[in-house]
Amino acid sequence: MLPYVIFMAIFVVLPLLLILVYAFQDGEGHFTFEYISKFFSDKDSLSTFAVSLEVAIENTFFCILIGYPAAWILANKKYNRSTVTIILFILPMWINALIRTLATAELFSMIEIPLGKGTLLYGMAYDYLPFMIYPIYNILNRMDPSYAEAAEDLGANQWQVFWKVTVPLSMPGVLSGVMMVFMPTVSTFAISEFLTNNKIKLFGTIIQENINSSTWNYGAALSLIMLIIIGITTLLSNSKEEQTEGGLI
Amino acid sequence: MMKKFFAKAYIYILLLLLYAPLIFIAVCSFTEAKVLGNWTGFSTRLYANLFSNAVEGGNSLIAAIYNTLIIALVAASVSTLFGTFAAIGIHNMHGARKRAVQFMNSIPMVNPDVITGVSLFLLFIFLHFTQGYASVTLAHITFCIPYVVLSVLPKLTQMNPNIYEAALDLGATPRQAFWKVMVPELRPGMISGFILAFTMSLDDFAVTFFTRGTIGLETLSTYIYTDARKGGLTPELRPLMTIIFVIILILLLITNIRQMRAARRAAVR
Amino acid sequence: MTDNDVIIKIEHLSKSYGDKVVLNDINLDIKRGEFVTLLGPSGCGKTTTLRLIAGFNKADSGTIMMDGKDITDVPPYCRPLNTVFQRYALFPHLDVYDNVAFGLKLNKMPENEIRMKVKRVLKMVSMTDYEDRDVNSLSGGQQQRVAIARALVNQPKVLLLDEPLAALDLKMRKDMQIELKEMHQKLGITFIYVTHDQEEALTLSDRIVVMDEGKIQQIGTPTDIYNEPVNSFVADFIGESNILNGVMIEDRKVAFMYHEFECVDEGFGSNVPVDVVIRPEDIYIMSRTDNAQMTGVVKSCTFKGVHYEMFVETETGYELMIQDYNAYEIGSTVGLIIKPQDIQVMKKEHVCNAYEGVMKGSDHVEFLGSEFECLPCGFTDGDKVRVEVDFRKVDLMDDKEDGTTTGTVVSILYKGNHYYIKVKTECGEDIFAHTQDVWDKFDMVGIKILPQDIRIKPLAKDE
Numbered sequence: 001m002l003p004y005v006i007f008m009a010i011f012v013v014l015p016l017l018l019i020l021v022y023a024f025q026d027g028e029g030h031f032t033f034e035y036i037s038k039f040f041s042d043k044d045s046l047s048t049f050a051v052s053l054e055v056a057i058e059n060t061f062f063c064i065l066i067g068y069p070a071a072w073i074l075a076n077k078k079y080n081r082s083t084v085t086i087i088l089f090i091l092p093m094w095i096n097a098l099i100r101t102l103a104t105a106e107l108f109s110m111i112e113i114p115l116g117k118g119t120l121l122y123g124m125a126y127d128y129l130p131f132m133i134y135p136i137y138n139i140l141n142r143m144d145p146s147y148a149e150a151a152e153d154l155g156a157n158q159w160q161v162f163w164k165v166t167v168p169l170s171m172p173g174v175l176s177g178v179m180m181v182f183m184p185t186v187s188t189f190a191i192s193e194f195l196t197n198n199k200i201k202l203f204g205t206i207i208q209e210n211i212n213s214s215t216w217n218y219g220a221a222l223s224l225i226m227l228i229i230i231g232i233t234t235l236l237s238n239s240k241e242e243q244t245e246g247g248l249i
Numbered sequence: 250m251m252k253k254f255f256a257k258a259y260i261y262i263l264l265l266l267l268y269a270p271l272i273f274i275a276v277c278s279f280t281e282a283k284v285l286g287n288w289t290g291f292s293t294r295l296y297a298n299l300f301s302n303a304v305e306g307g308n309s310l311i312a313a314i315y316n317t318l319i320i321a322l323v324a325a326s327v328s329t330l331f332g333t334f335a336a337i338g339i340h341n342m343h344g345a346r347k348r349a350v351q352f353m354n355s356i357p358m359v360n361p362d363v364i365t366g367v368s369l370f371l372l373f374i375f376l377h378f379t380q381g382y383a384s385v386t387l388a389h390i391t392f393c394i395p396y397v398v399l400s401v402l403p404k405l406t407q408m409n410p411n412i413y414e415a416a417l418d419l420g421a422t423p424r425q426a427f428w429k430v431m432v433p434e435l436r437p438g439m440i441s442g443f444i445l446a447f448t449m450s451l452d453d454f455a456v457t458f459f460t461r462g463t464i465g466l467e468t469l470s471t472y473i474y475t476d477a478r479k480g481g482l483t484p485e486l487r488p489l490m491t492i493i494f495v496i497i498l499i500l501l502l503i504t505n506i507r508q509m510r511a512a513r514r515a516a517v518r
Numbered sequence: 519m520t521d522n523d524v525i526i527k528i529e530h531l532s533k534s535y536g537d538k539v540v541l542n543d544i545n546l547d548i549k550r551g552e553f554v555t556l557l558g559p560s561g562c563g564k565t566t567t568l569r570l571i572a573g574f575n576k577a578d579s580g581t582i583m584m585d586g587k588d589i590t591d592v593p594p595y596c597r598p599l600n601t602v603f604q605r606y607a608l609f610p611h612l613d614v615y616d617n618v619a620f621g622l623k624l625n626k627m628p629e630n631e632i633r634m635k636v637k638r639v640l641k642m643v644s645m646t647d648y649e650d651r652d653v654n655s656l657s658g659g660q661q662q663r664v665a666i667a668r669a670l671v672n673q674p675k676v677l678l679l680d681e682p683l684a685a686l687d688l689k690m691r692k693d694m695q696i697e698l699k700e701m702h703q704k705l706g707i708t709f710i711y712v713t714h715d716q717e718e719a720l721t722l723s724d725r726i727v728v729m730d731e732g733k734i735q736q737i738g739t740p741t742d743i744y745n746e747p748v749n750s751f752v753a754d755f756i757g758e759s760n761i762l763n764g765v766m767i768e769d770r771k772v773a774f775m776y777h778e779f780e781c782v783d784e785g786f787g788s789n790v791p792v793d794v795v796i797r798p799e800d801i802y803i804m805s806r807t808d809n810a811q812m813t814g815v816v817k818s819c820t821f822k823g824v825h826y827e828m829f830v831e832t833e834t835g836y837e838l839m840i841q842d843y844n845a846y847e848i849g850s851t852v853g854l855i856i857k858p859q860d861i862q863v864m865k866k867e868h869v870c871n872a873y874e875g876v877m878k879g880s881d882h883v884e885f886l887g888s889e890f891e892c893l894p895c896g897f898t899d900g901d902k903v904r905v906e907v908d909f910r911k912v913d914l915m916d917d918k919e920d921g922t923t924t925g926t927v928v929s930i931l932y933k934g935n936h937y938y939i940k941v942k943t944e945c946g947e948d949i950f951a952h953t954q955d956v957w958d959k960f961d962m963v964g965i966k967i968l969p970q971d972i973r974i975k976p977l978a979k980d981e
Contacts, residue, residue: 001338001339004338007331008353011387011391012356015365015369015372016364018368018371079253079257079260087505089263089267091497091501092271096454096493098454098470098473098477099473099493102477103271103273106274106285129267183359187362188363190454190455194477204363207363208363208459211459219367220371223363223367223368226363230360230361411603412609414603414607415609416609418594418601419600419621419668420596420672421595423595426595
């Protein structure tokens, strides 16, 4: 047990602390607010940040819009009885996102659709849709059918059953879906490059550029800001989220 | 009836859109055209090239495949071993300490790849650790362990807590009890954990990208990334992606069928 | 009993988990070949005692001797005893044969000898044809038989059984009880059995050890325990009973329900408060009232298969449970007689709540972890005092905010015309209350005591 705790402390906790340390340090190791304030005064960084948030929110929204009905149909015994269909939906999750994105981009260029915001959103939704469908499906599938029956028994029609019972009970699934879609979208870097031909830069990309061009401290400062965003989202959804049991495979 | 038709149609259209790019790649892997999307007649030459090392641009693709596999194998094995012991430890903990360790365990899973990558990059800089094979493998072990822990933990909770004691009671030493009773019980969880860790490692791009250093170490994903940025994919990547896709399909079906069988057996009981 | 008869000797055994004391100075001798049952409600320490004997847990203090040898620190795999677990704990990855052979194989016994022994023990538990079966495909009863076989095949000197029948249905449980009893007689080895089911304990055991709150309450044969419970806990836990407050007036004379009764008990002294136990089948009920000791009105009457169970309210306002072969009409007046030998008198453990407290100023006293207002009584700030509160004066309230301190109801005893309730306070000490209100176990209550009801005395010399 102890070796595990030590390992995790060195490779998980310490690195996160280092982000904090480097974010407030200049090249010589002195304490500074320079990099944090640089972010808030730099128009480019701020607009990239705004675009990233916007894309992530839009993508999460689309994924719920498309994914919820899909998960509902898949979990409904009337429409779908086979587990193979759901496996087919989660299968792409295991294929390198880079490969899938490249293939999508190539497909777009073949049918001559110009790369831009539209293709970015399509590609993102395409990449992350399974992550939304799976947790919702999981919770709907395990939901005790007697809830719906009880509601019908008390006089609710199918529409009311759906909105007043099914949807509220499946919220934990939607929340973990939001976590699994929002977080990677807000931090992704390579995908946007391929899907927009470098026209739209996302927050992940500027972190990567700064790390690669050896301006680590600024990179760390940007990472810290992203960590804070992630911390907030986690806290917001964790207050309600129920631990989804079992792994994906 | 109409409802059922629309429901099915919706699912199939989504599946079609989901698989279109993958099918597109798979189809294009059977032609020789340099540019993706052109069809110059059926051919298996790209497959032949891939397996005979005759890839344009030298052996770097083969090296990348080799690196990816080695790293995934080492990372998955180490994290399976480590993660199993960790899961047993966590299972036997109580209260605040247990919650604290479980929280720590969940960090790498919740953190986006970029953050994990950057933070580990800073760690290796901080420790003056030369980045290369070792750093990438360590990084992969870091994000793989939590998945192994999460695969083994449910097996521990399902397990009758008296089983280990029963073995001791019948005269087994703690070591014998562990190997003869615990390991057989945990094996399914360890196997799913290993497979999970292996695919996570195979799949990883961001963490590898930040921790591979400057020695020119390429795994498959970083290779694809550089390759794509140079403009146009090496044609041999198409058969490779197709093969990976098929392998993952088979792995997933195997584990799911195993699970379904186990569930059915439990239901019969 | 000579020392040679004793196979397991437990001395001053104690065990705590954190702040919670699970076992408090247990002393117990178990004879060779005996069927001993540890009986008590959940959390009484019976399973912990068994696990300490098996070696799965370590005692904080005390010793366990087996055959004259100290085995307190011997690991479980070196102890010559085997356990049957509550949920069987069969190894799911092994079939029936391999489960049973597990211990023998570890001992490197020759294969043919193992085969012989496994076959023999499976025959004994009537599982002969199940050797190759997957243990998960067996029913609960069959799994239990395999678990017993797996323990017995190693020829232990002592067999430990931890609620082995708890997971079985009623019919199966009754059958297995008979089989276990037969098995015990045939094998002649010592059985230590843990259960919370008093009927099971009475049926199976040579001796019963009744436990509560980590302490042994009474040790005795089933008849002793049933007929002569030593305190109200044992009386209430074993069988049905009417437990009432009484006063021992003198030898062979006890008063309760505002009535004097003859009894057979002596040696309590005169005018001493006692608990009185009368089993419901020991109260004679009749429609004539002229010869009766008391009269009462039938409040309810329920048929229980062999007998009727009635609740009768006496003229003095007590409610008694009575079992009789005849039914009496609800609302009718009946006469009651209790014979001297059916009255069981027991010493009271507590007469009032007593604590050590510290004065806070002249009119406040701190005890039970809180500060209570009291009447000035000549003590000054910081004085250590003895605080006494009558059971009747402890007020339990629904709203926790209304009390000076709070606690959880841990036990309830009906005493004919009031409830005797034990509350564990926040600070871990117990307070007892007499009340007419109905509470449930684990209810959270506020505790209030009026200033004039707190008696403050100087500390006794030995405290």
